[in-house]
Amino acid sequence: AQQLLQDIESQQSLNAFVDTNADLTLDQARSAEQIKHDNPDNLLAGVPLAHKDIFVTQGWRTTAGSKMLQNYTSPFNATVVDSLKNVGTVCLGKVSCDEFAMGSGNEHCVFGPVLNPWDPDVVPGGSSGGSAAAVAAGLVMAATGTDTGGSVRQPAALCGISGIKPTYGMVSRFGMIAYASSLDQAGVLARSADDLALLLDSISVFDERDATSIQKCHGQANAPGRILSHYQGLLDSADPRQPLKGLRIGVPREYFDDGLDAGVGQAVQEGIDQLVGLGATRVDISLPNTRLCIPAYYVIAPAEASSNLARYDAVRYGHRTQHYKDLEQMQARSRTEGFGDEVRKRIMIGTYVLSHGYYDAYYLQAQKLRRMIAQDFNQALTEQCDLILGPVSPTVAPAIGSQTSDPTAEWLGDIYTLGVNLAGLPAMSIPCGFAKGHRGQDLPVGLQLIGHYFDEGRLLAVATQFQ
Numbered sequence: 001a002q003q004l005l006q007d008i009e010s011q012q013s014l015n016a017f018v019d020t021n022a023d024l025t026l027d028q029a030r031s032a033e034q035i036k037h038d039n040p041d042n043l044l045a046g047v048p049l050a051h052k053d054i055f056v057t058q059g060w061r062t063t064a065g066s067k068m069l070q071n072y073t074s075p076f077n078a079t080v081v082d083s084l085k086n087v088g089t090v091c092l093g094k095v096s097c098d099e100f101a102m103g104s105g106n107e108h109c110v111f112g113p114v115l116n117p118w119d120p121d122v123v124p125g126g127s128s129g130g131s132a133a134a135v136a137a138g139l140v141m142a143a144t145g146t147d148t149g150g151s152v153r154q155p156a157a158l159c160g161i162s163g164i165k166p167t168y169g170m171v172s173r174f175g176m177i178a179y180a181s182s183l184d185q186a187g188v189l190a191r192s193a194d195d196l197a198l199l200l201d202s203i204s205v206f207d208e209r210d211a212t213s214i215q216k217c218h219g220q221a222n223a224p225g226r227i228l229s230h231y232q233g234l235l236d237s238a239d240p241r242q243p244l245k246g247l248r249i250g251v252p253r254e255y256f257d258d259g260l261d262a263g264v265g266q267a268v269q270e271g272i273d274q275l276v277g278l279g280a281t282r283v284d285i286s287l288p289n290t291r292l293c294i295p296a297y298y299v300i301a302p303a304e305a306s307s308n309l310a311r312y313d314a315v316r317y318g319h320r321t322q323h324y325k326d327l328e329q330m331q332a333r334s335r336t337e338g339f340g341d342e343v344r345k346r347i348m349i350g351t352y353v354l355s356h357g358y359y360d361a362y363y364l365q366a367q368k369l370r371r372m373i374a375q376d377f378n379q380a381l382t383e384q385c386d387l388i389l390g391p392v393s394p395t396v397a398p399a400i401g402s403q404t405s406d407p408t409a410e411w412l413g414d415i416y417t418l419g420v421n422l423a424g425l426p427a428m429s430i431p432c433g434f435a436k437g438h439r440g441q442d443l444p445v446g447l448q449l450i451g452h453y454f455d456e457g458r459l460l461a462v463a464t465q466f467q
């Protein structure tokens with residue numbers, strides 16, 4: 001553990017870590033030894049990982065990448081943090097993210113941009129950019145992330161690693177700082193689908209402290225062991241020559257339109273061909289409401305965010321301005337100083353679409369689109385295919401700073417990931433090759449696998465066969 005902390009120190013220029021604490025890490029390493037000793041079959045004991053700085057942690061600071069929480073330390077751990085601690089993983093620290101998980105490049109962060117380990121000129125993706133960069137740089141074996149509209153899958157894709165976002169409700173949101181509660185879901189990032197299976201399995205558990213936590217998945221209790229046994233069962237029963245025989249993979253035509261970079265499209269097609277080579281059958285499908293994902297999401301997510309972020313009132317916790325004459329001015333100034341531009345923009349949009357007279361025109365309309373988008377997925381996954389495949393992001397990682405000049409460019413890049421969150425489905429990203437970046441350099445491309453509710457075991461098994 002000491003050596004790993006030194007590695008983090010020597011890679012400071014990546015800017016992936018926002019807090020480390022050697023005493024706490026060494027403590028956890030010692031308990032991991034005991035956990036391993038008591039149960040030698042525990043494969044997670046001693047595994048070094050990092051938590052996205054949006055999960056609250058006792059001991060390490062929790063900032064959500066915001067000046068608002070720059071000096072905040074939580075008195076308790078998020079459920080995800082506790083679950084991973086109890087199985088013996090060793091936390092090396094907290095990793096950077098976009099402020100309150102709003103962004104796709106880890107550039108909206110009070111601590112400055114995180115660099116992509118493949119090329120320091122480009123972003124690592126976001127909002128779980130620090131998580132992806134830390135894993136890709138080999139500083140940790142895995143990292144937690146959160147995915148409200150793609151924030152686990154997209155940084156995993158842009159950093160050439162794997163990431164999974166489970167079915168909504170599978171993993172507890174308790175202690176995960178809220179962005180848009182009906183979309184937020186925790187996930188994990190690691191090098192291989194096999195690692196993801198172990199990690200996701202250990203955090204998938206019913207938690208009564210999260211009102212949307214799932215108790216049962218297809219009649220089985222939401223508890224450790226469920227995903228792993230599904231996953232292992234599929235791997236064990238696969239024909240070694242044609243491991244994906246019988247699997248129908250749906251390829252939505254809307255995911256290969258003009259907006260997709262040609263090189264990215266080619267790498268994704270090659271990935272799909274590889275799955276066909278393993279025995280899967282390709283089915284061309286349509287998700288006709290794909291173009292509505294961005295407008296629906298960017299009404300619903302800011303609406304929920306504006307309500308969630310109302311708690312930062314500078315009274316209970318968070319940044320408080322130095323000079324004020326009354327309560328109202330204290331709160332207004334504290335919030336103006338404490339929140340960054342992207343967050344303030346979304347609070348403004350959110351309060352607008354929820355306000356009297358606009359609610360029906362925007363928020364209610366967006367909820368209807370959400371239903372239509374979910375129905376597209378549901379129909380395809382029940383009638384046509386077992387999995388849906390496509391790109392994660394329309395481009396490889398863009399240059400640092402290139403998106404800040406155009407306010408909507410970053411939002412448009414979320415086109416292939418948002419639908420999954422609006423529908424609450426599980427999905428993952430796995431590396432499938434390389435395409436050219438802005439200087440002609442080779443940068444990683446991710447292949448997205450979308451499954452039906454509670455089908456994480458199958459997603460992971462297919463990904464393992466692919467790798």
Ligand code: GLN
Binds near residue numbers: 146
């Ligand atoms: N890029 C999307 C947004 O900015 C998704 C972020 C996320 O999944 N946390 O809202």
